[in-house]
Amino acid sequence: MSRFGNLEFESNEQPRHGTESESRDGAYWMASAQTAYQSMDFELALRHYSRVLEFDPASIPAWTGQVRVLIELGEYREARVWADKALERFPTAPELLAAKAVALGRLGDLDPALAFSDASLEERGDSAYIWLARGDVLLARKERRADYCFEKACALDPAGWWVQWLAARIRHHYGQFAAALKLAQQAAAADPGNWVVWLLCGDCEAALGFAANARRSYQQVADLNPEYRAIGERIHQLDRRGIFARITGWLRQGLRS
Numbered sequence: 001m002s003r004f005g006n007l008e009f010e011s012n013e014q015p016r017h018g019t020e021s022e023s024r025d026g027a028y029w030m031a032s033a034q035t036a037y038q039s040m041d042f043e044l045a046l047r048h049y050s051r052v053l054e055f056d057p058a059s060i061p062a063w064t065g066q067v068r069v070l071i072e073l074g075e076y077r078e079a080r081v082w083a084d085k086a087l088e089r090f091p092t093a094p095e096l097l098a099a100k101a102v103a104l105g106r107l108g109d110l111d112p113a114l115a116f117s118d119a120s121l122e123e124r125g126d127s128a129y130i131w132l133a134r135g136d137v138l139l140a141r142k143e144r145r146a147d148y149c150f151e152k153a154c155a156l157d158p159a160g161w162w163v164q165w166l167a168a169r170i171r172h173h174y175g176q177f178a179a180a181l182k183l184a185q186q187a188a189a190a191d192p193g194n195w196v197v198w199l200l201c202g203d204c205e206a207a208l209g210f211a212a213n214a215r216r217s218y219q220q221v222a223d224l225n226p227e228y229r230a231i232g233e234r235i236h237q238l239d240r241r242g243i244f245a246r247i248t249g250w251l252r253q254g255l256r257s
Contacts, residue, residue, distance in 0.1 A: 026055030033065055038162065040196055042069045060086075060093050067099040068129075071106065072169075079103040094125025098133035105140035113137045128153040128163045132170060139174045150183070161191035168200055177207040195224035202234065211238050 033048035046069045052062035063086040070079035083100035090096055101116035117137045120130050135149035150167045157163040164187035171180035181204035187197040202217030215238055221231045 026052050026059065029055070030059070030062065033062070037065070037069060037072075038196070040199075042072045045069045046073075058089075060090055060096065063090070064093070064095045064099055064129075067096070067103065071099070071102055076103050076106040080107065092123050094120045094123040095127060095129055095133075097123065098125065098130050102133045102136045105137040108140075110137075110141050113140065126156075128156040129166075131156070132163070132166055135167070136170050139170065139176070154183075154186075159190060161187040161194060161197055164190065165197055165200065168204070172200065172204060172207075177204045180204045181208065193224060195221045195228065198224065199228075199231070206234070206238060206241075211241065214238055 029048050029051040033045045033052060036042070036045035036048055046066060049062045049065040049069070052059050052065075056062070063082075067079050067083045067086065070076075070082060080100060080103040083096060083103055086096050087093070087100065097116050097120035101113045101120060104110075104113035104116060114137055117134050120133065131149045131153035135146040135153065138146035138149060150171075153163050153167060164183045168180045168183035168187060171177075171183060181201065184197060184200040184204055188194075188201055191197060198217045198220040202214045202221065205211075205214035205217055215235065218231055218235050218238070221228060222235075225231075
C-alpha cells in the first residue's frame with residue numbers, strides 16, 4: 001500500500017474523542033512527530049504529522065514535516081505530490097517551497113528545483129531548513145556553492161546537534177563522506193548521548209575505510225540504544241570487510257613472493 005494511505009490530504013477526519021483526545025492535542029502529536037523524526041523512526045513521524053493535521057489542517061510545520069520525512073524515506077515522487085497539495089493551500093510558505101525543491105532535486109529535475117529554492121529565499125525564509133534545502137539542491141546540481149549554505153544553516157543553531165546531523169545526512173546522501181563525518185562529529189560533540197549521531201559517524205567512517213573508528217562509533221550506538229538491532233548487521237559487515245581485506249593482502253603477498 002502506498003504511504004499516501006497515511007496522509008490526510010483533505011484532513012476531513014475529526015479529532016478522536018474521549019480520554020485520548022482530551023490529553024493528546026495537536027501540540028502533543030507535533031512533539032511526538034518531531035521526536036520520532038529525531039530518532040529516525042520516519043514512518044512513525046509520518047503518521048504523527050498526519051495526526052497534527054486532524055487537529056489543525058492549517059499547520060504548515062506538519063505539512064512540511066510530511067514532505068521532509070517522505071524525502072528521508074526515499075519516496076521522492078510522493079514527497080513532490082504531497083508538497084504540491086500543501087502548496088495549493090500555502091503557496092508562499094518558504095519551508096514548503098524548500099521541501100519541494102529538495103524532492104525535485106532528488107528526482108533529477110534540477111532547474112525547477114533551483115527555481116523553488118530561489119522562491120523559498122525570496123519569501124524571506126531564513127530558517128536552518130531553508131539553507132539545508134538550498135545546499136541539498138546545489139549538491140544535486142554538483143555545485144560547490146553548497147558549502148556556504150550548510151555553514152549558514154549551522155550558524156543558525158551553532159550549539160545544537162540537530163542541524164549538524166541533518167547537514168551530515170545530506171552530505172552522506174551525495175557521497176561526500178569526509179564532509180559528512182566532520183558534521184556528524186560536531187553533532188556528536190554537541191550531544192554525545194544521542195545514538196543517532198554516533199550511527200552516522202560510524203556510517204561515514206565505514207564508507208571512508210576507517211574500520212576501527214567505525215566499530216567504536218557503532219559500539220556507542222549499541223551502548224546507548226540496545227534496542228537498535230540493525231547495529232549488529234553493520235558490525236558484521238565491518239567484520240566481513242576486514243576478513244576480505246586480510247585475504248586480499250595475503251594473496252598480494254603471495255603473488256609478490
